[in-house]
Amino acid sequence: NGVDELGLMEKVRCRNGDQCSNGVDELGLMEKVRCRNGDQCSNGVDELGCKEEDYEDNADFKCSGERQISSRKVCDGVCNCYDCGDEVPCGELWYGSVCQKRTSSISKTVYKRPVTIVCKKDNKKDRIFDKHGCREADECDGISTCTAIKDNKRRPLTNYTRCFPRIMCANKMDQTNCTDETRAPLICDVKSYPTTISKFVICNKTPQVDDLKADIESLSRVTICDDGLDNNCVYPSPLCYTHKHNLCNGVPDCTDKSDEADCGNLMIESCIRKLGFRHGLTHRIPLSFVNDGVEDCVDGLDEKQGIWPVCTYPSFDRIVTDNSSCEDVYICNNGQPPGFVLFGELCDMVESCTNENAVCTAAQGRPTVLTRTVHVHGVFHVHKCLPGLQDLVRNICHKTRFPQVNILGAETNQLELPWKQVSCRHVYGESYVFLACTGRCRDAACPVASPLNYSSCPLEFQKKTYSLVDNDYLTLVQPYHQHFRILNYFSCANHRCIPYEKVCDLVNDCGDGSDEKDCNNSFVCNRNSTNFVPEFIPWSAVCDGRIDCMDLSDECNEWCNRQVITGLLLKLSCFVIGSLATLFNLFIIKKNAMTIKFRREAPLSLLNKLLVVLIGVGDLLVGSYLLAIAIVDQNFGSDFCPKKQAWQVSTYCKVLGVISTIGSQLSLFSMTILSLVRVFGIRRGLSGKVYLNSKNFSCICIIVMLLITSSVLLAVVPIWEYFEDNFVGSAYISGPPLFKGLPDKDTVATTALQYHGRTRLSAESLSWKRIEDLITSMFSYKYGGGANITKVSFYGDDPVCLFKYFVTSRDPQTTFTWCVLCVNFTAFTVISFAYIAINIVSRRTMGSERSNAGTQDCMGAVKRRNKRLQRKISLIIATDFLCWMPFIIISFLHSVEIIDATEWYGIFSIVILPINSVINPILYDDYLVKRAENFFRIVSKRAGTFSISHENLRSSEKKTETKL
Numbered sequence: 001n002g003v004d005e006l007g008l009m010e011k012v013r014c015r016n017g018d019q020c021s022n023g024v025d026e027l028g029l030m031e032k033v034r035c036r037n038g039d040q041c042s043n044g045v046d047e048l049g050c051k052e053e054d055y056e057d058n059a060d061f062k063c064s065g066e067r068q069i070s071s072r073k074v075c076d077g078v079c080n081c082y083d084c085g086d087e088v089p090c091g092e093l094w095y096g097s098v099c100q101k102r103t104s105s106i107s108k109t110v111y112k113r114p115v116t117i118v119c120k121k122d123n124k125k126d127r128i129f130d131k132h133g134c135r136e137a138d139e140c141d142g143i144s145t146c147t148a149i150k151d152n153k154r155r156p157l158t159n160y161t162r163c164f165p166r167i168m169c170a171n172k173m174d175q176t177n178c179t180d181e182t183r184a185p186l187i188c189d190v191k192s193y194p195t196t197i198s199k200f201v202i203c204n205k206t207p208q209v210d211d212l213k214a215d216i217e218s219l220s221r222v223t224i225c226d227d228g229l230d231n232n233c234v235y236p237s238p239l240c241y242t243h244k245h246n247l248c249n250g251v252p253d254c255t256d257k258s259d260e261a262d263c264g265n266l267m268i269e270s271c272i273r274k275l276g277f278r279h280g281l282t283h284r285i286p287l288s289f290v291n292d293g294v295e296d297c298v299d300g301l302d303e304k305q306g307i308w309p310v311c312t313y314p315s316f317d318r319i320v321t322d323n324s325s326c327e328d329v330y331i332c333n334n335g336q337p338p339g340f341v342l343f344g345e346l347c348d349m350v351e352s353c354t355n356e357n358a359v360c361t362a363a364q365g366r367p368t369v370l371t372r373t374v375h376v377h378g379v380f381h382v383h384k385c386l387p388g389l390q391d392l393v394r395n396i397c398h399k400t401r402f403p404q405v406n407i408l409g410a411e412t413n414q415l416e417l418p419w420k421q422v423s424c425r426h427v428y429g430e431s432y433v434f435l436a437c438t439g440r441c442r443d444a445a446c447p448v449a450s451p452l453n454y455s456s457c458p459l460e461f462q463k464k465t466y467s468l469v470d471n472d473y474l475t476l477v478q479p480y481h482q483h484f485r486i487l488n489y490f491s492c493a494n495h496r497c498i499p500y501e502k503v504c505d506l507v508n509d510c511g512d513g514s515d516e517k518d519c520n521n522s523f524v525c526n527r528n529s530t531n532f533v534p535e536f537i538p539w540s541a542v543c544d545g546r547i548d549c550m551d552l553s554d555e556c557n558e559w560c561n562r563q564v565i566t567g568l569l570l571k572l573s574c575f576v577i578g579s580l581a582t583l584f585n586l587f588i589i590k591k592n593a594m595t596i597k598f599r600r601e602a603p604l605s606l607l608n609k610l611l612v613v614l615i616g617v618g619d620l621l622v623g624s625y626l627l628a629i630a631i632v633d634q635n636f637g638s639d640f641c642p643k644k645q646a647w648q649v650s651t652y653c654k655v656l657g658v659i660s661t662i663g664s665q666l667s668l669f670s671m672t673i674l675s676l677v678r679v680f681g682i683r684r685g686l687s688g689k690v691y692l693n694s695k696n697f698s699c700i701c702i703i704v705m706l707l708i709t710s711s712v713l714l715a716v717v718p719i720w721e722y723f724e725d726n727f728v729g730s731a732y733i734s735g736p737p738l739f740k741g742l743p744d745k746d747t748v749a750t751t752a753l754q755y756h757g758r759t760r761l762s763a764e765s766l767s768w769k770r771i772e773d774l775i776t777s778m779f780s781y782k783y784g785g786g787a788n789i790t791k792v793s794f795y796g797d798d799p800v801c802l803f804k805y806f807v808t809s810r811d812p813q814t815t816f817t818w819c820v821l822c823v824n825f826t827a828f829t830v831i832s833f834a835y836i837a838i839n840i841v842s843r844r845t846m847g848s849e850r851s852n853a854g855t856q857d858c859m860g861a862v863k864r865r866n867k868r869l870q871r872k873i874s875l876i877i878a879t880d881f882l883c884w885m886p887f888i889i890i891s892f893l894h895s896v897e898i899i900d901a902t903e904w905y906g907i908f909s910i911v912i913l914p915i916n917s918v919i920n921p922i923l924y925d926d927y928l929v930k931r932a933e934n935f936f937r938i939v940s941k942r943a944g945t946f947s948i949s950h951e952n953l954r955s956s957e958k959k960t961e962t963k964l
Contacts, residue, residue, distance in 0.1 A: 146173045149219070163198040167207050172224050175201045186243075186275045187298070188225035197224055202275070203233035203243050227294045229274060236261065238459045238495040245275035245296060249283045265321055267308070271297035290319050313780045316340070328785030330736055331778060332356070333755055343736045343785070349508065355754065359778075363738045363751040367538055371429025371501040378414060382431045385416035402438055403451065403486070408468040410477045411485045425521050425539055429501040430488070432521060436504075447503055447518045448490060452476050457489060457497035490515055506536040525549030545902065547645075547741025556641035563640045564633035564647075564799045566906060571633060574910045578626025581917035585620040587931075588921045589613055603696040604681045610704055611677065612924050614670040618711070619917035621663025625656055626914055629800055640799070645742060648796040649732045654719055657795025661715035661803045664913065665824075667920065669707045671880075672827040674924070675834035679841075714820060718794030718813065724768050727794040727813045731768075735787045736779055742792055745812070748775065802909045805887065806894045806901050814895065821888055828884045832877050872923055879919050883912055 061071045146169030163178035175198035178184030184196035201207060207219060223231045232244050240254030248263035265287035272282055277298050289296045296302045310317040311326035318340060320326060330346050332339035332353035341352045347360035373380040385397035398419050401412045415434050424432055424441035437446035454466050454474035467477045467486075476487050488500040492510035502509040504519035513534045516522060523542050525535035526549065541548045543560040555562055565571050592609045632652075636643065647653055718727045730742040739748070749763035752774035766774075772789050779786040794813060795801045805821065807814045887908055894901040922929060 146171055163200070165200050167201065167219070170219070170222070172201050172219075172222055176224060185278065186230060187277050188227065188229045188274055190224055190226060192226065197230050202230050203241060229294055229296075232294060235459070238492075243275050244289075245273040248286055249273070249276075249281075267321055269301060271299060271301045274298055287319065287321055311783070313340075313782055326783050328735075328780040328783050330356075330738075331780060333757070333778075340780075346737055349511075355757075359751060359755045360738065362754040363743065363747065364740055365747075367506045367541070369428040369506060369538070370431070371505045373430045373434065379416050380413055380430065380434060381416045382434055383418060383422070383427075385418065400438055402434055405451075405470050407475065407477065407486055410467045413486070413488065427521060429503065429505045432504040432519065433490075433500045441520075444520045445518055447515070449518065450491060452487060452489060452491055452497075456491045456495070457487075458495060460489070460497045461487075493517075506538060508534060508536065523549075523554060525553050526551050550737050550740055552642055552741075555644075560641070561638070562644060563638065564629065564636055565910065570906055570910055571630065574626050574633070575630040577911065577914050577918055578623045578630055581619055581623025581914065582627060583623075584918060584921035585616040585623060588616040588925050589620065592616070592925070603700065604677060607677055607700050607703065608674065608681065610700065611670045611674040614704065614707060615667050615674065615920055615924055618663045618665070618667030618670060619920050621659050622667070622914050622917040625660040625663065626910065628656055628659075629910075644799060645732050648742070648799060648801075649790040649792055650796075653796050653801040654793045657793070657801040657803065658715045658719065660801070661795075662711045663917075664803075665714050666707060666711040667917065668824060668827050669711060671920070671924075672830050673703060673707065675831045675838075679834045679837050718816065724791060725812065726816065728768055728791045729797065729812050730792045732790045732792060733775070733787050734790070735785055738787070744810075745771070751775070752778075798905055798909075800906060800909050802905075805891050805908075806905055807891075808895055808897055817891075818895070821891060824884060825888055828880050831880055835876055875919075876923050879916055879923070883916050887912065 060068070061074055062068045148168055149170050152170075163175055163183045168174045173190075176190055176195045178196045178198050183198050183200075185199050186197040186202055187194060188197060189195075190197075201224060204220065207216065221231070233241060234244055234247070235241055236247065236254055236258035237256055239256050240258050242253050242259055246253040247259050248266060250260070253259050263286070266284040267287060267290060268284070270282040270284050272280060273296055285297065285302050289302045290308055291303060291305070293303075308319045309321070309323045310319050311323070313329070313331075315331075318326075318329070327343070329340040329342055330353075332341065333355070339353055341356060345352060346356070347364065349357065351357050373382050374386055375381075376386075379399070396418060397416050400415050400417055402415055403412060405412070413434070415438065417435065417438060417440050421440055421442045422435065424435050424444045427435060427441075432441075432444075433446075433448060435441045436444045437448055451469070451473075452475050454464070454476065456476060457464075461476060465477050465479070466474045469475045476489075477485060478487050479485075487497075489497045490500060490503045490510075491497055492512060493514035494510060494512045496510055498509045498515060503515045504521055506516070506522050509515050516524070516534070516536045519536075521539070522536040523539055525537060535549055537548045537554060542554050542557075545555070548554045565574055592613045596606065596609050632647075633640075636647070640647070717723060728745070730744045731748060732742055733739045733748070738751070743751075745768070746763050749766045749771050752766075752771055753761060753763060755778050756774060768791060775787055775789060794804060797804050803817075803820075804811070804813060805817060807817045811817075890899075890901050890904065890908070893899045
């Protein structure tokens with residue numbers, strides 16, 4: 001193991017002739033030449049490490065050699081004697097070893113003072129002796145001997161090998177028991193005994209060893225301390241690798257000061273840390289040190305139980321800096337004891353739990369984009385410049401190189417790119433880098449701001465091959481076939497390196513967002529938020545009606561203008577139609593209700609008036625709904641978007657949906673029955689000698705109750721909790737930043753199964769109740785947080801809170817919606833055929849009425865009445881057709897996914913369907929028409945304009961002719 005060359009015989013030491021090929025004969029010097037102020041060695045190493053007091057003449061302590069030192073240096077923790085004999089009597093740690101010396105009669109423990117070793121060598125074997133007579137065969141403990149790296153033999157630890165910069169032992173035991181404070185900054189337990197550890201093995205990823213053929217990587221993983229404290233090191237930044245005890249100690253140990261950057265979670269208590277214990281300085285204890293299974297404090301304070309503030313959860317306790325910082329957490333589902341993730345750290349792309357990233361991907365999804373170019377025969381092909389495609393359109397691509405520099409011994413990328421600038425808004429990864437950095441992108445700068453140099457990528461490429469660029473600076477290159485090729489790597493702002501395919505790919509691969517910072521192909525979420533890490537989504541996901549950003553910024557921005565009612569025309573239409581419908585129907589209800597005389601009414605006449613009242617009530621509800629939506633839209637204004645999800649799951653939205661559905665269905669059903677009653681009545685007459693009796697009254701009451709009940713049931717069943725699996729398609733999950741927007745049932749169920757790892761269950765088979773139980777078990781609910789699940793009702797899928805007519809096969813309410821549409825279509829068909837029959841009957845009866853008319857005036861009145869009836873019938877059929885038929889056709893095309901009519905729902909729900917609520921009072925009762933005629937007649941008279949009838953005008957003309 002080379003130790004025979006570390007401590008050398010007197011005759012070869014300090015002879016300036018390098019009698020030993022490795023030169024170590026010049027490193028350890030004899031006592032008689034050390035610190036004699038004469039440079040006995042030509043290279044001056046005999047005076048290295050000497051202090052002023054070493055040259056004192058009044059030395060009164062004699063070392064084992066010829067040297068004497070001052071007695072005040074004895075037991076000062078520093079080996080001043082060559083053999084460390086000044087520290088041996090002190091009972092402290094020392095450079096030396098202990099072994100069991102065996103003789104024929106006794107076995108005793110002796111201290112092997114580390115003196116000059118005599119190397120005796122013969123052809124059989126090497127034997128090592130010291131002046132106390134301990135030999136290789138003597139039985140020594142593990143601290144005094146070790147297995148050497150060089151030859152795998154047991155070797156005693158000596159003054160020259162212990163805590164030496166070059167490691168000799170495979171278990172690193174030669175780096176323990178150091179009393180020299182300049183070499184031993186750490187103390188820990190080794191085999192249950194406290195000892196000091198050499199600085200040469202603390203966080204040393206590339207230690208120096210005796211054997212050049214040794215496995216450095218394996219040796220760097222060997223820990224000395226029982227608790228692994230010597231290798232408990234972290235990366236505060238890619239440029240710094242340091243021991244955990246250097247974090248938040250008030251002294252920057254990293255060049256970029258990253259070890260002092262994140263020091264928010266510190267306990268009030270302080271202690272002396274085991275690293276740097278000799279200085280006796282106390283530092284506040286970081287929260288991460290407390291009860292982590294490793295004693296970081298010399299007095300073990302950080303591992304004491306029951307003295308720290310805690311947040312209590314059902315299955316575990318979480319230590320915090322103070323009790324005021326308690327909050328609910330995401331519970332890791334990875335065994336005992338359970339771990340946790342704070343909500344602010346959830347889905348931050350750091351795998352804090354076993355399956356955290358998988359759960360977040362299931363809940364939020366990840367954009368899938370093409371990030372790699374096609375590499376064919378050493379050429380990178382982008383876009384249409386693929387072999388075969390470029391033949392379709394000639395002269396669209398040409399070859400170039402990137403980067404356009406001269407790299408010694410290296411080969412740059414050969415690119416096949418478009419010859420003119422193109423849009424890079426939907427290009428990612430390698431394609432984006434190559435296009436942008438060669439000037440082929442419109443309005444896009446090259447994201448590769450600085451080229452790679454020799455010091456780049458400290459973590460990714462510790463073994464580097466360098467090459468000269470333009471005779472100016474060194475860069476990194478990697479082997480590629482028989483040549484060198486420049487690395488396609490991007491240098492992040494935090495000094496990490498990632499390949500080009502991960503640049504501008506909508507993922508924060510650097511960790512600091514610098515790989516997406518200068519890209520114009522993405523929209524940045526959480527831009528101004530301090531609670532969430534930046535997210536990047538494609539521009540196609542902006543203003544698409546689906547929440548993709550946790551802070552809602554992709555939908556709540558100046559481009560989208562999300563409001564309850566979008567557009568000024570729709571806003572005005574909603575208010576005007578709602579006002580007119582409310583006003584007109586109030587008049588109709590009042591007029592018909594006041595004219596009902598139950599005892600003197602004929603049954604059909606009473607039923608006709610009651611049905612007209614029901615139509616008015618239904619249309620009044622629709623008008624009230626429109627006014628309410630208009631008021632809600634006005635109250636929210638431009639601030640609606642952040643509150644959109646809360647509004648859609650609110651009780652108010654649900655109530656408005658029920659009101660509008662009851663109104664529209666009650667009106668439609670009543671018009672259907674009224675059309676049948678009028679067909680029946682036109683054949684028998686609405687009046688007659690038959691008066692109302694109890695039997696007729698009961699029938700009328702049953703008809704009215706059936707109409708009201710059926711309308712209410714159709715409106716209420718979709719929000720009945722018992723049927724939620726048939727109507728609820730999504731949910732609003734507030735609290736933890738896990739779900740975005742209103743995730744559908746499949747997304748929530750898949751997330752729950754991903755967390756619990758249940759393979760026998762499928763997302764389709766889970767009920768909402770079961771899903772809710774699975775999701776809530778993922779979080780704690782001790783401190784008023786956790787996941788609050790509010791299911792989106794049947795009416796909450798759209799901000800206008802209407803019956804969901806536009807459905808697809810993926811919606812759970814598809815069957816119910818189409819049943820209602822079929823019922824409504826049937827009602828429209830019945831109404832149409834009924835009034836067609838009325839029209840036919842009225843034409844047939846016109847002749848008989850003419851023959852019965854005694855005068856020409858009576859015949860004209862009959863004719864005008866029939867024309868008005870035909871015109872009213874035509875209007876009823878036309879308005880119903882124009883309202884319902886286009887709506888049913890669009891709903892069908894949307895259902896089979898031929899078109900996407902989502903954006904049209906506002907027009908249909910606010911204008912087309914409710915317009916009947918304004919027209920019906922005019923068509924089914926002449927009261928409003930007569931009142932309008934009277935109003936305009938009064939206005940005309942007051943304006944001084946009098947209308948002269950056609951008959952009076954003709955008579956006046958005749959009188960004038962007679963006079964003439």
